[in-house]
Amino acid sequence: MSPLVSELHLYDIANVKGVAADLSHCNTPSQVLDFTGPSELANCLKGVDVVVIPAGVPRKPGMTRDDLFNINASIVKSLVEAVADNCPEAFIHIISNPVNSTVPIAAEVLKQKGVYNPKKLFGVTTLDVVRANTFVAQKKNLNLIDVDVPVVGGHAGITILPLLSKTRPSVTFTDEETEQLTKRIQNAGTEVVEAKAGAGSATLSMAYAAARFVESSLRALAGDPDVYECTFVQSELTELPFFASRVKLGKNGVESIISADLEGVTEYEAKALEALKSELKVSIEKGIEFVHKQQTAAASV
Numbered sequence: 001m002s003p004l005v006s007e008l009h010l011y012d013i014a015n016v017k018g019v020a021a022d023l024s025h026c027n028t029p030s031q032v033l034d035f036t037g038p039s040e041l042a043n044c045l046k047g048v049d050v051v052v053i054p055a056g057v058p059r060k061p062g063m064t065r066d067d068l069f070n071i072n073a074s075i076v077k078s079l080v081e082a083v084a085d086n087c088p089e090a091f092i093h094i095i096s097n098p099v100n101s102t103v104p105i106a107a108e109v110l111k112q113k114g115v116y117n118p119k120k121l122f123g124v125t126t127l128d129v130v131r132a133n134t135f136v137a138q139k140k141n142l143n144l145i146d147v148d149v150p151v152v153g154g155h156a157g158i159t160i161l162p163l164l165s166k167t168r169p170s171v172t173f174t175d176e177e178t179e180q181l182t183k184r185i186q187n188a189g190t191e192v193v194e195a196k197a198g199a200g201s202a203t204l205s206m207a208y209a210a211a212r213f214v215e216s217s218l219r220a221l222a223g224d225p226d227v228y229e230c231t232f233v234q235s236e237l238t239e240l241p242f243f244a245s246r247v248k249l250g251k252n253g254v255e256s257i258i259s260a261d262l263e264g265v266t267e268y269e270a271k272a273l274e275a276l277k278s279e280l281k282v283s284i285e286k287g288i289e290f291v292h293k294q295q296t297a298a299a300s301v
């Protein structure tokens with residue numbers, strides 16, 4: 001098997017190169033494809049095992065991720081339609097924001113096309129884990145490479161919930177540290193958007209996070225039995241239809257969803273988990289409704 005990676009970036013392949021560069025040390029044979037126009041889309045996608053979708057507009061200062069919905073929803077919809085038509089078996093990594101809505105959009109499109117496999121559709125939340133690990137390592141003077149903080153929920157504001165009590169290696173935090181670190185991790189994307197002052201959002205760190213998630217997917221596809229990542233997927237961990245958590249990845253995608261992280265959480269984390277659910281629910285439903293409305297409109301023409 002020779003996994004192929006395609007990133008659906010029609011006009012600007014800077015991020016493709018970023019991912020390609022970071023994948024160069026992978027043991028798995030991989031090839032990154034790019035293309036310059038929609039007419040090449042079908043050919044590029046044939047036989048591809050992993051598709052990464054970062055297409056769309058980024059935030060400007062003062063915007064929420066949800067403010068990107070009106071533009072990015074249609075972009076993600078049309079790209080996932082192409083994936084469904086040309087490589088329905090591929091792992092699909094959705095980076096385009098708002099991830100809390102674009103993943104449900106992708107799921108609905110794949111359902112309409114009759115090729116939805118919930119085990120192979122992923123919202124990329126790796127950057128939240130990268131940030132959580134970095135900030136905790138700094139705070140506690142730990143080696144970054146040793147630190148692993150599970151981040152659950154979704155990928156926007158309070159829906160990003162780092163489970164600091166589940167940090168490995170085991171470390172303790174004061175209430176003040178927990179509050180400060182949680183807020184910093186939740187607002188890190190906004191911090192970057194504000195620092196870039198209109199020039200976009202996190203790009204290099206996103207390329208790093210995407211490369212990590214692609215590499216994990218390729219390792220899983222190649223049969224590595226020990227691949228775990230946090231990602232926003234269809235889930236029964238909570239009453240919400242989609243939820244980010246650690247999952248075990250295998251050749252067929254999500255092999256299992258790790259429930260242990262949600263067991264025995266602190267009171268602070270339990271409250272934050274309850275608080276995020278209503279916002280996440282609204283974002284998920286917004287994505288689903290978008291596809292249903294478009295379907296109804298198309299049927300009435």
Ligand SMILES: NC(=O)C1=CN([C@@H]2O[C@H](COP(=O)(O)OP(=O)(O)OC[C@H]3O[C@@H](n4cnc5c(N)ncnc54)[C@H](O)[C@@H]3O)[C@@H](O)[C@H]2O)C=CC1
Nearest residue numbers: 010011012054055056057058075095096097124127202206
């Ligand atoms: N999930 C995550 O952790 C993160 C998500 N993002 C999101 O990723 C998306 C992209 O952000 P950046 O790369 O910084 O933006 P960017 O503006 O640098 O790149 C976006 C690319 O999408 C392309 N594009 C626009 N419309 C398209 C279409 N219809 N079909 C195909 N490609 C199209 C543009 O030509 C451009 O090359 C944004 O929605 C951003 O919010 C960014 C950082 C982290």
Ligand SMILES: O=C([O-])CC(=O)C(=O)O
Nearest residue numbers: 059097127189190201202
């Ligand atoms: O904040 C943004 O708009 C981009 C993003 O998702 C992140 O950096 O986590």
